[in-house]
Amino acid sequence: MVASFVEATGVTAVDSHTYAAKFDTEWCVGSVPHGGVVTSVFLRVAATHFCTTLAAQNQPHTISLHVEFLRRTQEGPAKLVVRDVKLGRQTSTIHITLSQDGREEVVGYLTQSNMNTEAGVSLRTLWYLHPPSRPPPLDFPKLFVGGEDPHWIEQTNRPSPKFRKVSNRVRTFLPREGQVALGLVDEWLRLESGERFTNESIGFVSDHFASVIEGLWRNERSDTRLPPFWYPTVALNLDIKKILPPEGVEWLFVRVRTKCIKGGRMDLEVVILDQMGEIVALSHHVVLVVGTERNLAARRNGQTKI
Known part of the structure; x- marks a missing residue:
């Protein structure tokens, strides 16, 4: 039986x-x-650390995250060790190290606050998606069941689903008439299990999207077949702007865009919106573009690098 998202990230x-x-x-x-x-x-x-060990801080919400992927992780058990770096009245920062089999593989800094009690200036900006996305679905249940929306359709031809097993855990809906620009992907996401997205899910949402380089590849190459690439993340930053309701939300919109792909490395800018069009989170990634053999290569001396 396939683990649910809550079980997989528990x-x-x-x-x-x-x-x-x-x-x-x-x-x-x-x-x-x-x-x-x-x-x-x-x-x-x-979230667990600040509702148990640091509950007295009353800072349940992650507002900022920076993660560095030092080495490949692997299936199975992992240990995460927390260091309380700074405990403050308004924000607190912790450092987390993830290790497997004695290898430090991922490290990160997370800043916590209480978004329910934040006080300070709030101003409307003139920001909007540019270029504009396709109109959002008018009837999300109808889109999910029958794909009848005139602007959005479910992605059914997932590339390499046996290799990218995680893609089978999400239902992705893409613009029926194609993306609005090269190097850009718009999508609506829903977990295949029917689970709802919570703030802890935003990390996953920020890193799950259809290939952003496929259109660029076909635009430049006479051979339009995209090679079997793997896109390991080197660094991921997350700026969380909004608290999702405790019961979660069924749908989130994601726009991902790259500005420069050079030497097997690309940037990614990610914008996550809810059904009301409000910004939930912003994210930036540094990503490598390498062959899939790098993913499957045997580990050497217990210190496998990406």
Whole structure:
């Protein structure tokens, strides 16, 4: 039976500053746990840590995250150790190290606050999606069941679904008439299990999208077949703007865009909106573009690098 998202990103306290997780094969890309799943595990550790060990801080919400992927993670158990870096009245910052088999593989800093009690200036800006996206679905249940929306259609031809197993855990809806620009992907997401997205899910959402380089590749190459690439994340930043309701939300919109792909490395800018068009989170990634053999290569001396 396939693990649910909550199960796949679940954490258990070992002591006041140590947590255990277990990465499930069905939430992997090849042999490597999906980077968004790892990021959501970091968010769950922070949420658990600030409602138990640091409950007195009254700072339940992650507002900022920076994660560095040092080495490939793998299926199975993982240990996450928390260091309380700064405990403050308005914000607090923790450092998390994820290790497997004695290898430090992922490290991150997370800043916590209480978005319900934040005080200070709030101003409307003139920001909007440019170029504008296709109109959002008018009837989300109808889109989900029958794909009848005139502007959006479910992605059914998932590339390499046996390699990118995690893609089977999400239902992705793309513009029926194609993306509005090259190097850009707009999508509506829904978890295949029917689970709802919560703030801890945002890490996963920020790192799950259809290939952003496919259109660019076909635009420049005479051979339009995209090679079997793997896109390991080197660094991921997340700026969370909004608290999702406790019961979660069924749908989120994602726009991902790259500005420069050079030497096997690309940037990604990610915008996450809710059904009302409000910004939920902003994210920026540094990503490598490498062959899938790098994902499946045997580990050497217990210190496998990406």
